Amino acid sequence: MSRLPAREVLAAVSSGFEEFGTPLRDEPADGPIRWPGYRSARAAAEERTGEQESVVCGTAKIGDVEAVLIAFEFGFLGGSLGQRTGDRIEAAFAHAREARLPVVSLISTGGSRMQQGMRALMQLQRVARASSLTRSAGIPRISVLRDPTTGGGWATLGAGADVILALPEAQVGFAGSRVRPAGSPEAYTAEAKLAWGQVDAIVPPDELGAALERWLGLLTSQSSAAAPPPSALRSTALPETGWEAVQAARSPRRARAVEYLDAYFDWREDISGDRQGGVDPGVRCGFGWRNGRTIAYAAQCGTPTAPAGFRTAARLVRLASRLRIPVLTLVDTPGAANDAAAEEAGAGGAIAELFEAVATASVPVTTLVIGEGGSGGALAFAAPESTWVAPDAYFSVTSPEAAAAILKRPASEVPDIANQLHLRPQDLVELGVARAVIRPAE
Incomplete structure (x- = not known):
């Protein structure tokens, strides 16, 4: 051909x-x-x-x-x-x-x-x-x-x-x-x-x-209605402590982004890359068909998000805005990649690009926290006032381990710090970070 x-x-x-x-x-x-x-x-x-x-x-x-x-x-x-x-x-x-x-x-x-x-x-x-x-x-x-x-x-x-x-x-x-x-x-x-x-x-x-x-x-399928948050894929009790919430989010038995996307959409097509030389396999972006209409998605897959991942997600949100297609984002990352390679690739600028794309989106953006919500690298994927949280997830200003390092406290105090960070799903609702804790579909 x-x-x-x-x-x-x-x-x-x-x-x-x-x-x-x-x-x-x-x-x-x-x-x-x-x-x-x-x-x-x-x-x-x-x-x-x-x-x-x-x-x-x-x-x-x-x-x-x-x-x-x-x-x-x-x-x-x-x-x-x-x-x-x-x-x-x-x-x-x-x-x-x-x-x-x-x-x-x-x-x-x-x-x-x-x-x-x-x-x-x-x-x-x-x-x-x-x-x-x-x-x-x-x-x-x-x-x-x-x-x-x-x-x-x-x-x-x-x-x-x-x-x-x-x-x-x-x-x-x-x-x-x-x-x-x-x-x-x-x-x-x-x-x-x-x-x-x-x-x-x-x-x-x-x-x-x-x-x-x-x-x-x-x-070519346009819709002004917001994407509904996905249902939880596991029947899980809410954690009693912050450390339990962290352990639940890090469990290998927890549902991951691809499982959520497959359950949510009838079928979907991925886009790939940031058009600037980078691909982050830990971020899945694209468009899916659900109940007779198109919803765009940008999903973190549990790994530290690289600059290319933020740029690809920003590209997706901007495209969806231009085509009048609502967006679903899934948050699951221990945080933004912070090694020397990430800094060289412009981590700060890439995160800023996604924050701006979400903030200026002309279509509704819906967010579900499905696992770890680690600091600004997770928050960049989240929609203000339109975020839900799964029962086996957490969202925190930083990880308990990083907080211990910043405060110069021993590793033995990490579980206590997790409790002090108020990062459990129910804490996020009480703080106004999340609208509700999602439950499995009936």
Whole structure:
């Protein structure tokens, strides 16, 4: 599918495709900078592909959702972006905004069309502006990275999408294979981009249509109602002491985030990474389907949260706000990662980013503390005045062990300090930190 003709790719993932009748601008036959041989190269591309430009744009249905599709034809001058390419992409985004339709970009391009010089490179500004206007209008955008996705196509339509899917082993990078430094070709693959938090998922070609159908269903379902807190997954008595609460939250028998997510949603799709080079496997973010509507989620999985985890959660909350989708967060961490690597990666800034995303969210955010609630690294995931707590969880200004160290008290006093911190579920309700202790579903 990576190098298939654009119309074959469209047929594989959608139905009822109707191409836009975008007029082609008048331009000299040999291009705006009179490049020698451009006229014959373009004529050969038209004859070989049957297309008049390097993109095919129109509307189609993917599953039950109508969308605007932008499909690159790599056989037309390497899928390069020229002036007329920019015309078509700009018109496609304009139609998406007018009709309130999501945009799916099926990308396969080597970048800007060298034979058109700076006129071609300037198309990236047009594409970026059209894409940004569509983002501001609250319209979801999905990109599919085919082979290759390089240059300005990656740096605009590809990397700028809300959800980024990639075909296996696709070449992805700002630098194309002929202009980048020698060595490390694996750095320019979809698999590398996934590992570095720049791609959400790698999807086999025969599963792409179904994946797009699921994602479009999730991202186009808007709801103003807050997500209800999940029910407790264990029948557990409230702890009598603070130390009992800490031990219950640290028990290996306690339900974890994935178990809560699986019980809460009918089905779900994860996003991955902070788009800045980092992935935290201890944070799960994405969108799930529950009782006929979409709810976004950001869940800590019991490990110290790394800067990439906070940034990924912030990305999720901002995206959900823009698409009018309520958010559920699950708190479970002994605290933010505080080693040298976390500091180098900007732990403070990453935590601040999530605090701001939650504080400014334009959709309801619901929080459930399901395990350890360790200090500010946990609080960044929590919604003010909309937090619940599980009976086998705790929330504290810091861990009892850290409090003992700060106060220069012996380890033998840790249980007593836990009691003094008032961190039990019932304490959190009394303090106004949590609205209630959740119970198992009846």
